[in-house]
Amino acid sequence: MNDAAPRRLKxxxxxxxxxxxxxxxxxxxxxxxxxxxxxxxxxxxxxxxxVRQLLDEGIIIEAGRGRSTGGKRPTxxxxxxxxxxxxxxxxxxxxxxxxxxxxxxxxVDRTVAAGSGSQSPRRVVSRxxxxxxxxxxxxxxxxxxxxxxxxxxxxRRRGPDGWGVDAAIxxxxxxxxxxxxxxxxxxIRVVMENDANCAALGSFxxxxxxxxxxxxVYMSTGIGAGIVLGGSLYRGASGNAGExxxxxxxxxxxxxxxGGRGCLETVGPPRGVVRTVAADPVLSRRFLPGGPxxxxxxxxxxxxxxxxxxxxxGAAEELIENAAQQVATVVLGLVNTLDLDEVRLAGPxxxxxxxxxxxxVRERLAASAVSRGLHDVVVELGxxxxxxxxxGAASLxxxxxxxxxxxxxx
Numbered sequence: 001m002n003d004a005a006p007r008r009l010k011x012x013x014x015x016x017x018x019x020x021x022x023x024x025x026x027x028x029x030x031x032x033x034x035x036x037x038x039x040x041x042x043x044x045x046x047x048x049x050x051v052r053q054l055l056d057e058g059i060i061i062e063a064g065r066g067r068s069t070g071g072k073r074p075t076x077x078x079x080x081x082x083x084x085x086x087x088x089x090x091x092x093x094x095x096x097x098x099x100x101x102x103x104x105x106x107x108v109d110r111t112v113a114a115g116s117g118s119q120s121p122r123r124v125v126s127r128x129x130x131x132x133x134x135x136x137x138x139x140x141x142x143x144x145x146x147x148x149x150x151x152x153x154x155x156r157r158r159g160p161d162g163w164g165v166d167a168a169i170x171x172x173x174x175x176x177x178x179x180x181x182x183x184x185x186x187x188i189r190v191v192m193e194n195d196a197n198c199a200a201l202g203s204f205x206x207x208x209x210x211x212x213x214x215x216x217v218y219m220s221t222g223i224g225a226g227i228v229l230g231g232s233l234y235r236g237a238s239g240n241a242g243e244x245x246x247x248x249x250x251x252x253x254x255x256x257x258x259g260g261r262g263c264l265e266t267v268g269p270p271r272g273v274v275r276t277v278a279a280d281p282v283l284s285r286r287f288l289p290g291g292p293x294x295x296x297x298x299x300x301x302x303x304x305x306x307x308x309x310x311x312x313x314g315a316a317e318e319l320i321e322n323a324a325q326q327v328a329t330v331v332l333g334l335v336n337t338l339d340l341d342e343v344r345l346a347g348p349x350x351x352x353x354x355x356x357x358x359x360x361v362r363e364r365l366a367a368s369a370v371s372r373g374l375h376d377v378v379v380e381l382g383x384x385x386x387x388x389x390x391x392g393a394a395s396l397x398x399x400x401x402x403x404x405x406x407x408x409x410x
Contacts, residue, residue, distance in 0.1 A: 017050070019402070021050045022050075022403060024040060025079065026403070027207070028078075030066070031077055033075070059079070064076050079102075081103050081104050083103070083145070085146050085147065086148060086401075087394060087397070088390040088396075089149065090152045090386070090393060096114065097113075099111075100394075101391060103147075105206040105391060105394065105395050107387065109135060109138065110135075111135050121181075143186070146188050147189075147398060148397035149182065149186060149188045149190045150191050150394050150396040150397040151182065152192075152194070152389035152393040153178075153192060178190075193392075195224065195389040195392075196218035197396075198392030199226055200216035201226065201233060201392050201399050202391045202392030202394075204395070204399070213340050213341055213342070214228055214341065214342035214344065215344070217343065219327075219348075220269070220348050222265055223268055223349065224243060224244060225244045227334075229338070231403075244330050244334070245264050245265035245268075246264070247333070248262050248264075249264050250267070253266055253267065254267075254275070267322065267326050268324075268330075269349050272323065273302055273305060274301045277305065287301070287308060288304065320356055324360035325360050328361045328363070328365075332365055342378045346381075346383050347388060348386060348388075350384045351384040358381050
């Protein structure tokens with residue numbers, strides 16, 4: 001982790017300063033006014049003013065007393081998780097997951113619905129809006145108490161209106177303004193982000209370190225990365241940073257849907273592994289006797305290969321180990337390029353054989369003279385369930401609304 005000394009958190013505006021103080025309260029899980037002043041290098045008068053504003057607005061609450069250091073026991077401050085909420089929606093072809101979260105990112109309630117499939121974007125959004133209304137009514141939450149609604153998608157950012165579903169699946173969403181349509185149907189502010197960035201923000205928002213430099217490698221059927229530097233999500237020039245699925249790992253490899261050849265996308269994630277098997281008659285007969293089951297995506301056929309791997313099948317072992325090594329190679333390059341101190345692997349693509357990928361990444365980093373010579377790099381398996389990006393989408397709302405000083409520093 002980043003061990004740099006605390007720096008003065010006074011921002012360029014009072015809003016930025018307030019944002020930074022609130023982030024310390026979020027990460028502190030119970031912190032006193034004196035501790036806030038010490039951690040921020042701000043005056044106690046400034047801290048008291050900001051704390052009073054946050055208390056009056058119901059964003060934070062006083063939650064018990066801390067230990068005495070010789071005088072009166074200090075009052076501890078924490079987020080008010082029962083006052084304001086955020087919604088997160090993960091739109092996927094195979095399922096739609098909706099979560100209602102408190103200010104600390106904890107899940108209050110959830111709903112799992114049908115995926116987008118081949119239906120029109122307008123119909124999918126209309127159905128999602130209905131689920132949002134039901135979720136709020138079921139929990140007695142007024143829409144005015146919702147900070148916003150975050151949407152996680154596997155698509156790329158394609159302009160101001162713009163998100164398109166992963167081009168390997170469909171491009172019908174490219175010209176559809178999902179955010180505006182969903183906002184009109186719910187009356188709630190909507191923000192959108194790709195699934196890997198959402199997974200990274202979810203990890204950051206529910207963590208206790210406000211100064212982390214880390215990467216979340218998110219794998220479903222495809223693969224991408226969310227990069228957080230100093231608490232800020234790094235988006236790149238067009239908002240599409242982290243497209244590690246299109247890093248070339250084999251110039252002579254299979255053609256990728258992006259137009260390139262030998263991208264990580266073609267060999268590393270479940271979709272790539274299944275595609276490799278389907279292209280080989282011998283492997284296909286062994287692992288996919290019923291075909292690749294395109295109507296159900298790559299999860300089911302990848303599960304068949306994973307079961308063979310665990311049973312000690314040599315061909316399955318070669319496929320999976322190669323996939324994990326290719327992912328590890330790309331991760332090593334980014335760790336060394338960005339000087340990261342933590343890598344988290346998350347998403348449903350790691351649910352079956354996540355430990356194999358974790359081991360490959362750890363071994364590759366340990367063998368690198370660059371990464372091991374400067375500092376340790378923590379590699380962990382994160383959340384692999386279907387909720388991870390929906391929770392991240394809710395965290396996106398909280399991150400952008402409550403701690404805008406991060407965006408201001410980009």
